[in-house]
Amino acid sequence: MSKKNEVTQLKDWLNTNPTIQELKKMAKDLGLRVKRMMKKREVIKLFEQYIEELENREKSPSSSSSQIKPSYEKEIKPLERKEITLPETYGKDKLILMPVNPNWIHIYWDFSIRTQKILSDLPYGSRTALRIYDVTYIRFDGNNAHRTFELIVDVRKTKNYYFNVPMPDANYLAELGYITKDRRFVPLLRSNVCKTPANSPSPSSRERWLDIRKKRKIVTPSQGPVIKEIEHVAGSMFGINREIIHQAVSGEGMLWQLISILRSGRGI
C-alpha cells in the first residue's frame, strides 16, 4: 500500500478501537518495538509516532520507499539480515543444574540420538521424570541421598525446568529417566552437582585470623560479630517491584531507579 494509504488505513483501523491484543499484533507486524508490559495507550502512542514518521517521510522528497527502512540498509552485509535460528539440540546427552537463588534451581537437558531413541521407544505405560537428590556432604552412589524428590514431567516436550528446593547451602544432583509401569525409576542422565547459595549466617563458632606481618595463622573461638547487622527480607523481583520496572522502562519513572532495584543485592 502507498504511504498515504497506509496512513489513512491505519488511522481508520485505530478508530475501530482494536483490543490490546490486536494492537500488539499489528504493531509487531509493522516492526514496531512492543514491550510485553505495555499498556494500551502506550501501544497506541507507538502507532501515533509511527504515523507521524510516515507523514514526515511523505514531506521529505528523498525518501521513496513505502516502509520505514534504515538508510544504512545498503551497508548491511546480506549475511546479517537473515533471522538467526540456533540449533534446537546439539545432539549430546546433557543434564545441567544451575542455582537461581537459595530455594530455586534451574535445570536443562539435551539428548544424544541414542537417548532420544530410548525415550521415543519407552515401554507402554512408562512416564519420564526428573529426580533431585540432596547430596550435601556425600559422594552420591545412586542410593545414599539425604532426600529424593521426584517430578513427573514429559522431558521429550520440555527442555528445562525450575525446581523449588527446600535447603539453601545444600548440594543437589539430578537424574533424568523414566518410571516403568511397575514404579521402577530408570535413570538415563545424571547432572552436575549444584550448590544452592547460603541465606543465613554460619553457625560456626570459630574464627581464623592471619597475622600478615608475622605470616602466622591464629584460630580462636568466636564471640559472634561485634555488629548486629540488619538484613533485609528478599522480595521477588517480579512481584513488588514490577510496577517500578514498568515505569522506568516506559519512561514514566527514572532509569536510575530501575538499575537501583536490579542492582540492590540483598542489603538494600
Place this chain on the structure above:
Amino acid sequence: MPKGNIVFVLHAHLPYIHHPEYNYFLEEHWLFEAITETYIPLLRMFRKLESEGKKFRLTMSITPPLMEMLANKELQNKYVEHMELMIDLARKEIERTKSEHPLKHKMAKFYYEDFQKILYIFKDIYQNNILNGFKEYLDKNYLDIITCNATHGFLPFMEQYPQAIRAQIEQGIKTYEKHIGRKPRGIWLAECAYFPGLDKYLAEYGIEYFFVDSHGLWYADERPRYGVYRPVITPSNVFVFARDPKSSEQVWSSQIGYPGDSRYREFYRDIGFDREFDYIKPYIDPIGTRTNTGIKYHRITGKDVPLNMKDYYDIDAAKTAAREHARDFLRKKESQVSRLMKLFEGLEPVIVAPFDAELFGHWWYEGPVFLEEFMRYVSESSKVRALKACDVVDITEKVQIVTPAASTWGANGYNEVWLNGSNDWIYPHLHELVEKMTEVAKIYPVPENTNPKIRRTLCQMARELLLAQSSDWAFIMTTQTSVDYAVNRTKTHVKRFLDLYDMVKSGKIDMGRLSHYEWVDDIFPEIDYTMYLKT
C-alpha cells in the same frame, strides 16, 4: 588519631558495541553518552580537585570491553563527529530558546559551552583516548584502577568449566596490561558475582582483592567479626571487600536515594523527543527514530508529576542540591564511623561504597558534582578519610580468614536477574560453545604449529564466545529494554561461533566470512585461543 575509611568504588562498564558496518548505530551512542556525561566529567573532577590540592581517593574498575571501545580509533572518530553535531544543535538551541523561557535559554548556553569543553578535553587534552586521563590519575596515586573479567561474563554460570573462568580472568588481565601498562591489583567480578572456589582462580592470576555484596560476608562460612566493615581474606589469600548496604541505600535507593530530588535533571525529557521532527531530524537516528541528544531542559519536579508537566531545570539550583547531599552524606558517614569505632575498640572501620560509574552523570546528571563535593568535604574531615582499596590492603596487618558466600549484587542478591524465564534459553548455547571451543583448541594445542588460517579462525571463535558471554545480554532481557538488540547479539555471536567451528572441523576456511567476522567483532586483537586448554 584513627579515622574511619571510605572506599568509593565506581564500576565503569558497557558491553562491547562496535558496528563498523554502519555509519550510524543507535547502541554505539551508549558509549558516547557515557563519555559525555560520566567519564569526562569524572576526569574534569580529578583535575579540579588536584588543582585545589585536595586529596581524593577513588577505586575504579574499567572493564576490558570499555577499555577496548575507548581505545578504538573508529569509535573515537564517531564520537568526535557526534559531538560536533551536538555542538551544532546546541548552537541552534541558543537562538531557539531566546523567546521560549529564560531557564531554557540559560541551559542552552550552558550546553553549548559544556559540549565544546568536553570535546576539547577529549580531542586536545587526551588525543581522543581518555584512558590516558584515567591512567594519569592512576600514576599520580589518586586512583586505583582495577580490571574485570574479560567480557563481564557471569562467572557462577561457568562453574563447571574452569577453562571458561580462566579465559575470562586471563583476558581481563591481559587487556588491562595492554591499555594501562601494568598489572591490575584488584578485580571487579561481573555483577559482583561470587561463588565459593572462585578465589582460587583469582589467586592463580595474582589478583590481590575483589568485592562482594554485603551478604557475601554475612553468610560466609565463618562469621566475620567486623561484618562488612573490615576486609577479610580467603583461604587462597585474596582480600575481599564487602558492600556497605547503608551507603548504597543512602545514595541510590529507589525510594529515598538522593537522585530523586525534585531539583535534579529529568532523564526522560530530551529535545530529541520534544522538538518538531523536521528541526530535530538531522540530530537523531537517520532512520527517523527519535533519540536522546543530551539537551534536556526539565527537572524531576516531583516523582508523581507526569513528563509533560515537568518544570524547567536550573543547573545552579541542582548544584546546590548536590552540595547539600554531599554534605549530608559526609555527616552520615561521620556518625556511622563514630558508632563503628566504638564497637571496634579503636580499630579503623572500612566502609565500601560501590556503584555503577554511569550512575554519576549519565543516570544522575549531578552525580559528578555530588562526588566532587564529597571528596572535597572528606579531605577536610577529622573523622573520615577516603582510601583506595589497595591502600587498605597495604596497611592491613591482621585479617580474618573466611570464604564468602555465593552472592551477586543483583536484585535479591543471587542469580535470578541473569537466570529467569526471559533469558534461560541462552545457557545451553553458552555452555556448548565452551565445550566446542575446548574441543578444537585441543586439536591445535600449539599456535605456532597451526596453519595460520585455522589459527585465525580459532582466535575469532574465542572472541565470539567471549562476546556471547557478556552478562549484559541476559541483564537487558530481564529489564525489557532493548531486548531485541540483546537477543540478536546473543544469537549472532553463537551463530558466528558455530559457523567458524564448522570451518575448523571441515578444514575448509571461508576466508571472506572469517575476515568479515574479524572486522565486525574486533575485540581483543591479541587474543590467544589456547587459554581454553587450561581445564
